[in-house]
Amino acid sequence: MKKIRLISIMLALIISASFLSCSNNSQTDNSGNNNVTEKNSNTSADTVETADPYNDELETEDFGGYEFRINSRDNPWLHGNILAEEMNGEVLNDAMYQRQVNVAERFNVVFTEEVHDDGNSTVARNAILANEDAYDLINARCTAALAFAQEGLVLPLSQLPYINLDKVYWDKSLTEDANIGNNMYYPIGDMSLAVMDMTALMCFNKQMIQDFDLENPYNLVNDLKWTFDKYLEMTSAVVSDIDGNGKWDENDRYGTLGATFYYGYSLLMANNVKAINKDDNNNPVFDAPTNEKFINAWNRTIDIMYSNNQWFDSKTGGQADEKMNSIFKENKALFYGTAFSEIEALRDMETDFGIIPFPMADESVGRYYTRANWFEAHLVPITNSDTNRTSKIIEALAAESGRLVFPAYYEIAISSKTARDEESIQMLDIIKNSRILDLADNLWCDQIRNGFLVSMLDNKSTEIVSALEKRAKSVTKTLEKAIEGFNNSGN
DSSP: OEEEEOOOOOOOOOOOHHHHHHHHHEEEOTTOOEEEOOTTTTSOTTOOOOOOTTOOOOOOOOOTTEEEEEEEEOBTTBOOOOOOSSOOSOHHHHHHHHHHHHHHHHHTEEEEEEEEOOTTOHHHHHHHHTTOOOOSEEEEEHHHHHHHHHTTOBOOGGGOTTOOTTSTTBOHHHHHHHSBTTBOOOOOBTTOHHHHHTBEEEEEEHHHHHHTTOOOHHHHHHTTOOBHHHHHHHHHTTOBOTTOSSOOSTTSBEEEEOOIIIIIHHHHHTTSOOSSEEOTTSOEEOOGGGOHHHHHHHHHHHHHHTGGGOEEOOOOOSSSOHHHHHHHHTTOEEEEEEEGGGGGGGTTOSSOEEEEOOOBSOGGGOSOOEEBOOOEEEEOBTTOSOHHHHHHHHHHHHHHIIIIIHHHHHHHHTBOSSOBOTHHHHHHHHHHHTEEOOGGGTTTTTTTIIIIIHHHHHTTOOOHHHHHHHHHHHHHHHHHHHHHHHHHHTO
8 A cells, every 4th residue: 555645836837728629619518419518619719708617606715725526437448536646757647646636726625546456445434434534435336335325424415515526527326326315425426536547438540440341430420420320230250261161260351349248238238228327316226127129238238249250359258358359450340339448459560550439229319328337436434523624625626637648638538659540539429428337337347247247148148037036126125225224314
């Protein structure tokens, strides 16, 4: 476990004005349509001032050098930590460092962070149970956050007066998805890069698009014509048993690469279905066994995955799959269904690749649905001694995350060995603004997603109704316990 101590000094982070202009102006409306909106559209032609979307509207306050203590979980697959130790010339690291410098100087605080790899945040839990005011902010694995909230160990957002979920740097919809009932305990937004790390996307091989004279995926996405049918049409055009031996392996050419965990479940959710939905009170319900839309989406997903040998999975079951990465780099797959956390492994690819969302079911849907399969939760323990100060610092960090850190994250995502893909900026906004959460995919992944759904996709099983019915009683009991805990602990 390491501790990071920040000295408040002013350093400059340079992010190109053209990049910021692109990322801030491209927005997706509530219907999912890709609309380019003008900031401050009510401004007259004679006025050039534009509103700052990252203005947190907080009054500057001197907290007298207070040590703001953070407890964070980190692992190799996501960005769980909040602080950076120092400037090192890497764009994301330096943006994170500048974020904490800006907030530290503005409010005269000193940040410290304990970083661990414990999925249960045991040290933080023990401190709370001992009634110790040890941390101002806990950044925990989503499953640990669920337990903390159920047991009444953390404060609801209603007791954190300066957190404003209506601000652009928070994702209010995802926050509601992730929480249960009327008591919300953890906000989701730009401060949590882990959510974006585990957001689904498709990479496409630009050289193969050209070689096979296929339609431009960017245009298809923007024109809302990027559908399941169009996707299968394009994959069918490239599939080939290259060596002619009748055996489909890494020596052949495919429409799509992707582990079932990433590709299959993301394709399922692109239908805008979830194994766990919410009722009118924002409580989770396991209605999948009788949900005709979910059943139809499941069967459609199976059809697409196994159509015309278009899909290849190395079946390693792990992350950062070297075999599939090599196939993609060798121009033997048109698409790669994966997540943001996996893109870094493709940075040395000689051929340029682009990033797009998973397709929509058909044009009548009118928008894209993107799976965010995981999140790290920001929690404030019940032992906190000053909720005004804490919520103000969290809000300021969130605003600086939107202003500095997310543009840097985008910069890394769109930069390859050979080029900087400007067109992908707009795609990243579409992906980010179309995210949905299925609690069966995160909070209860062990019981539902990993418990049986992924293996059923792997085995091409269409016996989904009986599988869901078999588990309905136990899942419902789990949900009832969570609902009771959330509703009682916030009172």
